[in-house]
Amino acid sequence: MRRSQLFIKTRKDVPSDEVALNAQLLIRGGFVHKEMAGVYDFLPLGLAVLNKIIEIIRQEMNAIGGQEVYLSGLQPKDNWEKSGRWHDDVVDVWFKTRTHGAKGFHLGPELGLGNTHEEAITAIARGHISSYKDLPTYVYQFQTKYRNEPRAKSGLLRCREFIMKDLYSFSGSQAQHDKFYEEVKVAYGKIFKRLGLSDSTYLTYASGGSFSKFSHEFQTLLPVGEDTVFVDKKKKMAVNKDVITDDVLTDLGLKKADLKEAKAVEVGNIFPLGTRFSKPLGLNFVDRAGQNKSVVMGSYGIGPGRVMGVIAERFADKSGLVWPEAVAPFMVYLVSIGDDSSIRKAAQDIYSQLTAAGVSVLYDDRDERAGEKFADADLLGLPYRVVVSEKLIKNNQVELKARTSQTPKEVKHDQLVETLVGTLVKTL
RNA sequence: CGGGGAUUAGCGCAGCCUGGUAGCGCGCCGCGUUCGGGACGCGGAGGUCGUGGGUUCAAAUCCCGCAUCCCCGACCA
Numbered sequence: 001m002r003r004s005q006l007f008i009k010t011r012k013d014v015p016s017d018e019v020a021l022n023a024q025l026l027i028r029g030g031f032v033h034k035e036m037a038g039v040y041d042f043l044p045l046g047l048a049v050l051n052k053i054i055e056i057i058r059q060e061m062n063a064i065g066g067q068e069v070y071l072s073g074l075q076p077k078d079n080w081e082k083s084g085r086w087h088d089d090v091v092d093v094w095f096k097t098r099t100h101g102a103k104g105f106h107l108g109p110e111l112g113l114g115n116t117h118e119e120a121i122t123a124i125a126r127g128h129i130s131s132y133k134d135l136p137t138y139v140y141q142f143q144t145k146y147r148n149e150p151r152a153k154s155g156l157l158r159c160r161e162f163i164m165k166d167l168y169s170f171s172g173s174q175a176q177h178d179k180f181y182e183e184v185k186v187a188y189g190k191i192f193k194r195l196g197l198s199d200s201t202y203l204t205y206a207s208g209g210s211f212s213k214f215s216h217e218f219q220t221l222l223p224v225g226e227d228t229v230f231v232d233k234k235k236k237m238a239v240n241k242d243v244i245t246d247d248v249l250t251d252l253g254l255k256k257a258d259l260k261e262a263k264a265v266e267v268g269n270i271f272p273l274g275t276r277f278s279k280p281l282g283l284n285f286v287d288r289a290g291q292n293k294s295v296v297m298g299s300y301g302i303g304p305g306r307v308m309g310v311i312a313e314r315f316a317d318k319s320g321l322v323w324p325e326a327v328a329p330f331m332v333y334l335v336s337i338g339d340d341s342s343i344r345k346a347a348q349d350i351y352s353q354l355t356a357a358g359v360s361v362l363y364d365d366r367d368e369r370a371g372e373k374f375a376d377a378d379l380l381g382l383p384y385r386v387v388v389s390e391k392l393i394k395n396n397q398v399e400l401k402a403r404t405s406q407t408p409k410e411v412k413h414d415q416l417v418e419t420l421v422g423t424l425v426k427t428l
Numbered sequence: 429c430g431g432g433g434a435u436u437a438g439c440g441c442a443g444c445c446u447g448g449u450a451g452c453g454c455g456c457c458g459c460g461u462u463c464g465g466g467a468c469g470c471g472g473a474g475g476u477c478g479u480g481g482g483u484u485c486a487a488a489u490c491c492c493g494c495a496u497c498c499c500c501g502a503c504c505a
Contacts, residue, residue, distance in 0.1 A: 018497095034497095337463075387464080
């Protein structure tokens with residue numbers, strides 16, 4: 001992609017009332033546009049990052065047998081009345097509306113914009129699950145959730161409209177469910193590792209509601225986080241402040257003295273549902289012995305947009321964003337310095353060569369000064385910066401610098417592709 | 429939902445106290461000089477001053493209501 005063609009412009013200033021670092025940098029870099037509090041538009045670079053995150057999650061969901069679906073945002077109220085989650089005093093984040101009535105513009109049936117999809121998927125599953133032979137089975141989706149949060153805040157970390165990956169598992173017994181539940185735990189671990197977050201992300205014990213002792217959250221330690229967790233760094237475990245008691249610690253084999261309090265952002269959670277939804281909605285199956293039973297369910301969420309905000313916030317330095325290679329919108333920011341035709345040609349060659357080698361490049365071909373291009377390279381946070389200039393061309397060299405490094409190194413022009421591809425293969 | 433702050437050009441802000449033709453910086457357009465860490469000169473384009481009412485000869489400015497945004501807290505199925 002040529003920078004001169006790119007839809008967005010970067011900015012030097014951000015709205016002064018925007019305090020969250022992820023929002024400041026993502027807006028300055030033109031990754032997102034804020035539509036209103038807690039509602040963001042994803043622009044080309046931002047969408048590229050979001051899609052990379054989604055693709056990583058998708059691969060790991062497929063790897064454990066998840067089948068992708070896409071459920072509607074508009075939800076009829078009947079399923080939710082059956083589960084008891086329609087009324088506003090039970091779930092207070094609903095956005096609700098109505099259709100037009102059949103005979104014109106009087107009001108028709110009530111609808112809600114889905115804030116989660118347990119009810120919907122359970123109702124659908126009734127038509128497809130009827131025997132132990134159909135179990136276990138797993139479906140997931142990337143879908144937009146709407147939650148009328150009393151207070152959206154912290155940029156992408158708490159939104160009213162956001163994409164969520166939600167996986168639902170259907171099992172024939174608690175044992176069958178538990179087995180998959182553990183597999184999801186492992187899969188989530190892989191996802192956060194690939195996203196570069198594993199060092200700071202902890203499997204965290206949290207409230208399980210009325211159907212099980214615990215649920216599990218994946219909490220990334222960040223000062224901006226809304227959750228408070230107690231972390232045992234050695235055991236790589238944490239406990240949410242909401243559930244911490246002496247009994248819980250004993251159960252988990254944790255000692256108070258080993259725990260450290262920290263702020264964290266919930267980037268994922270996995271939740272045993274038991275028969276909380278299958279019972280009221282009538283999702284049953286016939287077991288081997290011919291007995292009618294309720295399906296045992298679980299739900300498993302990750303918010304890709306929130307994850308993007310967390311990555312932005314966590315790795316940024318004073319010059320701007322720092323994207324891990326796995327989610328960067330482009331791998332290389334190519335800068336040409338000077339307007340001389342030999343420089344332009346050299347830069348164009350490198351652009352073609354890298355692109356041909358499968359390395360994505362954002363080529364800053366604008367007629368701007370070096371300082372401005374460097375500042376943009378830093379702000380946008382692509383993993384590598386390649387510079388072509390008159391001085392370098394004379395020696396048949398180009399300059400290569402990792403975003404995380406202070407010192408550029410000179411590389412022979414004809415070895416750049418090899419060097420870069422080699423570096424990338426190592427890290428991917 | 430309680431408390432505090434804010435709303436003036438695409439973005440960042442001044443002007444308001446003390447009413448009198450709306451200004452600065454960034455960005456944008458044109459010309460020229462520059463060219464390895466956000467250059468400079470000259471000339472331009474761009475604004476229902478969040479919104480509804482009121483006071484006044486006259487309102488960005490004074491008064492009343494409302495909306496929206498940010499922060500702190502409560503909430504977070």
